[in-house]
Amino acid sequence: MAVIEIKQVAKSFGSFTALHSVDLTIADQEFMVLLGASGCGKTTLLRIIAGLETPTTGEVWIGGRRVDHLPPRERGIAMVFQNYAVFPHLTVFENIAFGLRMKKVPQAEVDRRVKRTAELMHIEQLLKRYSGQLSGGQRQRVAVARALAMEPDVILMDEPLSNLDALLRLEMRAELKGVLAESKTTTIYVTHDQVEAMSLADRISVMNGGRIVQAANPVEVYRNPAARFVGSFIGNPPMNFLTAQPAGAGKWQVAGQVFDGPAAAAAEFAIRPEDLHPSESGLPAEVRVVEPLGPHTLVTASVAGQPFRAVLESTLTPRPGDMIHLAPVPDRIRWFDPATQSAL
Amino acid sequence: MPRMLPYLLLLPATAFLCLFFLYPFVQVAHDSVMRNAAYTLENFTRMAGHWKFSTAFWNTMLLAAVVVPIQLAMALTMASIVTKLQRGRSSILYIFAIPLGISDLAAGLIWLSVFEQSGFLNSLLVGLGVVDQPILLLGYQNTWVIFIAIVLAEVWRATAIMMVILVAGMGLIPKEYGEAADVFGASRWQKFRRVTLPMLKPSLQTALILRVILAFEVFAVVVALGGTQLPVLMSETYHWQFQMQERGVAAAFAMVILAVSVAFTILILRLLHVPKGARV
């Protein structure tokens, strides 16, 4: 049982605040992905959970035990570092075995676990090498194997697959998910890659500027962004936003069209590019760029002078300069408060 | 031309070394096998045949064997502490480095003033009533006191040089390896033993070679504290060169010191060898 509770954790480096009062609970055996732009505080949060950094304020609990004053080794965690930290003076075998050696695990068990995790990460042929003789991606896999070999209750992974080629990454992603689910490990996984986040996560925590903006399951995060940032960060291409003028009685006028919306003083209209289809009654859009991508066509246009993207059937091929009309799927329209940026 | 440039730039230094190091070295080596204008090993047989030779040789070895490990342990401990300091690190380094600025003869004299019959230690012992009157500590009847005094003076004088090298070496080890060790369950001692020490090997090599060679050349401290009571290789060299006017035998001593130094340097390099590919 390893529930991780982060209670009002804040972290400042001098006058710079890297984390603003983060609250997050990760359930036992949950796969939590931290997603956010570079510099938003993902590594800092992970390092606080690991005990490599002390929070300025707040508490960290693991498995019902308050751990924020315990050294890392007493927290029952394993970690994959963003910069790998694979020991240069040890062979790949001894690197993977490092944590087991510290716990004085019998040799036969060490052999078994090293072999198993090395096979899983496809590095079994590298066991006798030193880290200086490995490529970046191989080193990264050693770092992952070293953490997996511990069979910990909690595993913290900081962009563990960032340096692998697309194909290997896809394969490793699936294997990781299988292994961690099987071993009932609670996982916190940091990534920049939305697809990876979507595919792995039980829940995604989207971070922005040292805050967690939304923590929910991948579909929820995608469909119902809790904040404008989430919509603009997740999705490729991201959500479209258009200004809206109140038209009374919960109606809003967007680019000449009237939509039902929330009862609020001000609102911003939002729609995902794939939730649009051509229709005479749609939003008038002036086509700028057309990119045929195979399964569909990505159209970049301008609606009432604001940038707007639509993902259309590949049979539709408008030309730059054309005026088209794009109708949003009614139940996919989202509204945001322009002042607080949160969903309405 | 650009390929030759580095060699050209090294030329003045190389010439300097040849002139003031290689030439005298060849001269000494030559002297050691020369007697009455003929090549011979007689200098070496005379040296080895003298009753003081083996005492001097083993005294030197014993001193090195006692002093260097103590210094290594102390330097490692001090360097670990200094490396962990958040602030005040350079001030502490300066303070530790003060004995380095004192010549070895001066260091010997300082410790002589502690141990001699009218020295601090005797005043203290008398003052505390441990003894009735000052005792002769550095006399020929108890050479072991002389030995301890020399060890103390050497440790006091030359530990800092090792520490400075080790502090620099520890500073070069990226912080992430210590963090990885922490996360993967290493205790303080395990972290030191399994991560810091192996990654410190290059600096350990430098520090040990430097110290061991200097330990074989110990001279002024020994003479200041023990006079001729505790002969060592260097004091014998001096003795043969200036008191006995036996240039050839003195040169033979110098060759012995050189041989021992080279042997230990090779040994240290072997023992602390870092395999290719395992470097940071």
Ligand SMILES: Nc1ncnc2c1ncn2[C@@H]1O[C@H](COP(=O)(O)OP(=O)(O)OP(=O)(O)O)[C@@H](O)[C@H]1O
């Ligand atoms: N030791 C430190 N001293 C000062 N500022 C720091 C320190 N560590 C991190 N920061 C700052 O805190 C912020 C968050 O850093 P962090 O490493 O957590 O980002 P991240 O989300 O992991 O980014 P990336 O995706 O690029 O790895 C950054 O703006 C960074 O500059």
Ligand SMILES: [Mg+2]
């Ligand atoms: Mg990071």
